Amino acid sequence: MFSMTAITPALVKDHGLSEAEYRRILELMGREPSLVELGIFSVMWSEHCSYKSTRFHLRRLPTKAPWVLQGPGENAGVIDIGDGDAAIFKMESHNHPSFIEPYQGAATGVGGIMRDVFTMGARPIAMMNALRFGEPSHPKTRHLVDGVVRGIGGYGNCMGVPTVGGEVNFHRCYNGNILVNAMCVGLAHQDKIFLSAAKGAGNPVVYIGSKTGRDGIHGATMASAEFDDASEEKRPTVQVGDPFTEKLLLEACLELMATDAIIAIQDMGAAGLTSSSAEMGDKGGSGIELNLDRVPQREEGMTAYEMMLSESQERMLAVLKPGREAQAEAIFRKWELDFAVIGITTDTKRLVVKHKGQVVADMPITALSDEAPVYQRPYAARPAPAGNPAYDAKRPLLSSLKTIVGAPDMCSRRWVWEQYDYTVMTDTVQQPGGDAAVVRVHGSNKGLAITTDVTPRYCKADPKEGAKQAVAEAWRNICAVGAKPLAVTDNLNFGNPQKPEIMGEIVAAIDGIGEACRALDFPVISGNCSLYNETNGEGIFPTPAIGAVGLMGDVHRMATIAFKREGEAIMLIGDTRGHLGQSIYLREIEGREQGAAPPVDLAAEKAHGEFVRRLIEQGRVDTCHDLSDGGLLVALSEMALAGDIGCEAGVAGTTVEAIPFFFGEDQARYAIAAPVEEMNRIEQEARDAGIIHAIVGKTHAAKTLRIAGAGEIALADLRAAHEGWFPAYMAKEEVPPVN
Amino acid sequence: MKARVFVTLKNGVLDPQGKAIGHALNGLGFDSVGEVRQGKVIDLDLHESDAQKARAALTQMCEKLLANTVIEKYEIELR
Amino acid sequence: MKARVFVTLKNGVLDPQGKAIGHALNGLGFDSVGEVRQGKVIDLDLHESDAQKARAALTQMCEKLLANTVIEKYEIELR
Amino acid sequence: MKSAVVVFPASNCDRDAQTALKQLTGRDPHMVWHGDSALPSVDLVVLPGGFSYGDYLRSGAMASQSAIMRAVKAHADKGGMVLGICNGFQVLTESHLLPGALMRNADLKFVCRPVAMTVEETQSAFTRKYDKGQRVVFPVAHGDGNYFADEATLDRLEGENRVVFRYVEGDNPNGSARNIAGILNETRNVMGLMPHPERVVDPLLGGTDGVALFQSLIEALS
C-alpha cells in the first residue's frame, strides 16, 4: 500500500528522532512507517509540538480561576471580562527564523500568533513584542534590531492591529540567539468562541487561505536521497509573510464565524497540515481522512511528504457542518482566498492521508498526541549567588543617573514603537511608554491593560526568584495603571534541556512562575516553550517572558506615569532596603553583574498592588509608576520626563544610604503622586493598612530633578540622554530596506 | 562603469507582491498574464574600469548587503 | 512568452532608497560606488506568442497599473 | 449628512472612519465594498486608511483600479465630496483625482506619532470650522507619505490655495515637498491628507483636533 522508502537509521536521525523514539514508533505502528508517516512523527514528536521536555513540569502551573474560560491546550487562552465579552491571548516565539532573516522571521511570528487568536473567534485588538538582542557592539545586532522591528511593523501595521508595547533588552548572551516573542490579545463574545475539537464523523474538512508551497520543510530531511535531485537552489527554511492575505483571512474567518457553519477550526502553524489535522482529530476523539490531491498548491509536483510538512503561512483548517460547504466557500471567494474541501472526519481515530490514489499514511492519532514522549530529564539546581554587593559610595548620584537613563537597556524605546501603528482601531487609551498599555473594549468604557515582563539577569542569578519577579513585575505594571490583573501567558526561552543545569533552570523557573501565579491568583492560560537557544554550546540567560492582561472598569479612571501637576506630594510605597544585587546600577555604573537577585515578597506584592489599584479606581490618584530596573530615581526621572514636570526628592523613612536608596531594586514598590491633602489621607490609609510607605518628595515648578544632598539636573539633559541612545545607535549605519 | 544588479526571490519562495500584481492584472482583463514575480533592480555607478574587479566587488556587495541570500538570488550585469 | 518590465524613478525624482544603499555600500568600504538608484523588476509569464501583441498589452499594463507615470518610467523586455 | 466609507481588501481604518462619522454625524455611514460598481446616494465618500492590497506594487495603486473607484470618480465629477485619509489619499493620487504622488518616507521608516500642522486654507468644505493658521495635532501612521509633485504643480497648488494642511516646520514626518500634509483638487470637493483626523475625535485618544474637520463637512453639506 505504501511506496516504500527504506527507513534507515540515518534517515531517522535526520528527522530528529532518537533510536528509542523510533523503537516506540515501530511498536505503536506495528510495522515500519512510510516516509510520510516518519515525517509526521518527526514533527509531532518534536520539542516544539510535543513539549516533551517541559510537559511534565508545566502541569504544576495554576491554570484555573472563576474567570478563566479556557486554559492552556487550545490555540490561545480565554478569560471572562464581563458583559458577555472574552479576552483571548497568547504569546509565542519566532527566535530562530528571526536570527536567520530578521524581517521575515519577525513578520511571520506576528502572523502566526495572530492566527492563534483569531482562529478562536476573536478580533485581535492589540499586539506586544518582547525582544532580546545581543550586545550593541556585536556586528550583527544593529541589522537584527532593524529587521525585526521593521518586520513586526510590516506585518502588524498592515493587519491594522495596534502594536502597543513590549520590551527590548541587549545582552551578550543573546549574541548568537536573539529572542523575538510576540503576544496577541483578541476580543470575542463568550458565546462565539471556536475550539479545535473535530467532533463527529462524516463532516467536511476544509482548507482555507493561501496555497501550499515548499516553505519551511526542515532542511535536514531534505538531505535524504529522494529530495536531492530536483532542488537547484538550496531550499530556504524561512517563510515569507503575506500580511495582505492574512488580513483577508482574518475578515473571512470572522465572517464565517458569524454563521453557525463551523464545528472546529484551527490555524496551520508549525507542521501545518499535519499538526492541525492531528490535533483537531485528537481533541474531537475522531479520525481524519485527507486527500492531498485537493490541497491548493503553489508549486508543481509537490509530494505528500512536502505537503504534510509544509509550513506555508496564512492557512487554516476547519471542520464544517455537512451541507455548509457552499455557504463557506462563497465567503472565501468573496475575499479572494483559496477554499477546498480536502477531507472528511471519520470514527476511526486514525489519520489517513491519500495522494494520487494511494494511501501514504494511516496511523492512530493517539500515537501522535497521547503517546508522544514525555521526558523527566535529569536536572541540577545551581546555587544562587548570595549577598548584597559593595559599591563605591562616593560616586555622584546625578551623573550616574544620566548614564543609566541613557543606557541601551534603559533608554526610551521610542525609535521602536514609532515604527508600529499603535493608534489604529482608535481604542489605544494608554500608548507605549508607560507601565502597561491600555486598549479600550470597543464601544464601552472598559479597558484591557497589557504588559510583558522578565528580567533575564535576575533569572540567570536565580531562576526561581527571577521567574517569580517576572510575574510580580507584570502584576505590578497592570496595577500601576489601575487595572485588575487577571491572567498570564508565558514564553519560556531557554537553552538545551538535555543539559541538567539548563533543565534545572527550566524546572526552577516553572516553580517560580507557579508560586507567584498561585499567590497572586493570576493563572497561566496559555504559553509557549522555546528551547535549544544555544550557539556553540553557549546558552542564553533563562528568559521566561510573562505576558499579562488586566481589566479596568472605566478607562477614565486610569493612571499614567507622567507627573501632571506642580506641587504634588510623591509617595514611595513598599519597603526600600537598598538591594543592589544584579541591579542596573551595579552593571552600568560599576560594571558588574553580581550578587543575589532581589527577593520577591508575594504577600507584599499583592497588598501593595491592591492598595494602589484602589486609589486609582477611586479616581484619587492618576499618576503612578511601578519601580523596577534602576529603582526609585529612574522611576522619578521617567515620571518627570513623561510629564515635563520636575520634582525634588530625598532619602526618607529609612537609614539606607543614598545610592542604594535611589538605585536599589527592591520589589513590590510604586511611586505615586497626588495633591498634598489627598496624600495626607492616603498616608493615613497606608498606615492603617500596615503598608510601608514614605513621602519622598514633591513635584515643583522648575524643569529639573533636585535630589537632597546631590544637586540638580535639568530635565532637558536627562531627556537628551534618555531619547538619544536608540536613534544614535541605529543611525550609525543605514540599513537599506528589504522591500 | 555602470552596473545593474537584479535581486529576485528564489524559486519556491512565496512572492506575495508578484501574486497580487498577477491577480490585479487578470482582474483588469489582461487574461494572458500567468505567473508574476517581482524583484528589485539596483543601478550603480562604479568608479572602476576593470570589469573583472567590478564583478568581484559587486558579488561581494550582493552577498553582504544587496541580497538576502536566505531567500533571494541575484544577477549582475555590467554595461 | 516571458516578459520583464523595469520600473524606475524618473530622473530628477529623489530616490531615498537608492541613496541609502549607496551610503551603506560606502560605509562597508566599497569606495568605488557612486550614485545608486533602485527600481522594480517585474517578470511575467504571458500566454501570448505574438511579440507585437505582447508588447502592446505590456505597454497598457504599465500605463494602467505597473508604473505611476507621475514619478516612474518603464522599459519592456521580451525574452 | 449622509456618508459612505469604501472598504478595499486590507483597508484597516474603515471601522475607525465609521466610528468617527457615526459619533459626529449621528448616523451610520454606508460601508461600500470595493467590488461594487455603484455608490449609495450620499454627500460624502471616505476612502479610509489601511494597506489596500497590502500596498503591494505601490500604495493605493491596485485600489485605484477597483470597480468602485469609477463610481467615486463619477461622484466627484458631479461635485460630491470625497475625503481620502492616509491610504485613501494614496488611492486618490493613484486615481488622478488629486495631483502628485506619495512616495516612501524620506527616512525609509514607517512612522506613527502625533504631528503638528497648520490649517492653511479654511475656504473649503473640509476646513471651514478651523481658523486660518490654526495649529492642530493629528497622528500619522504611514510608510509612504512623502508628497511629491513637480515644481509647476506645487506652485499651482499654492497659488490656488489648495494646500490645506501643512506640517509645522521641523515636524515633517516624511520629507514631503513644502511640508504638504493635505491638498484639495481643483474644484475643491476632493481632499486627501496623510494624518488621521478620525483618530483625534475623543480626548481619551490624545485630542479632539479632528472634530472640526467632520463638523465643517456637516455644516457645509446641511
Ligand SMILES: Nc1ncnc2c1ncn2[C@@H]1O[C@H](COP(=O)(O)OP(=O)(O)O)[C@@H](O)[C@H]1O
Ligand atoms: N519592543 C517594543 N515595542 C513597543 N514598545 C516597547 C517595546 N519595548 C519597550 N516598549 C515600551 O517602552 C516602555 C518601557 O519599557 P520597559 O522599560 O520594559 O517597561 P517596564 O519596566 O515598565 O516593564 C513600555 O511602555 C513598553 O511597552
Ligand SMILES: [Mg+2]
Ligand atoms: Mg513598569
